[in-house]
Amino acid sequence: xxxxxxxxxxxxxxxxxxxxxxxxxxxxxxxxxxxxxxxxxxxxxxxxxxxxxxxxxxxxxxxxxxxxxx
Numbered sequence: 001x002x003x004x005x006x007x008x009x010x011x012x013x014x015x016x017x018x019x020x021x022x023x024x025x026x027x028x029x030x031x032x033x034x035x036x037x038x039x040x041x042x043x044x045x046x047x048x049x050x051x052x053x054x055x056x057x058x059x060x061x062x063x064x065x066x067x068x069x070x
Contacts, residue, residue, distance in 0.1 A: 035061065 003009075013021070037058055045051040 037061075 035057070037054065039058070042051065042055050042058060045054055
């Protein structure tokens with residue numbers, strides 16, 4: 001991260017940082033098995049059928065997260 005006045009600008013990690021943290025990322029991905037979809041993506045999917053399927057999967061993901069948080 002780099003400071004510029006009151007703003008902080010995120011910077012990409014260098015190769016050493018990527019190598020150092022890769023084990024953690026791989027483990028996290030295995031545990032979480034993410035399928036990240038930004039809600040705005042759902043609005044841009046062509047075809048009503050595909051849009052409906054993706055929206056249903058997104059709602060199922062949110063319900064899963066909700067149940068894990070209880």
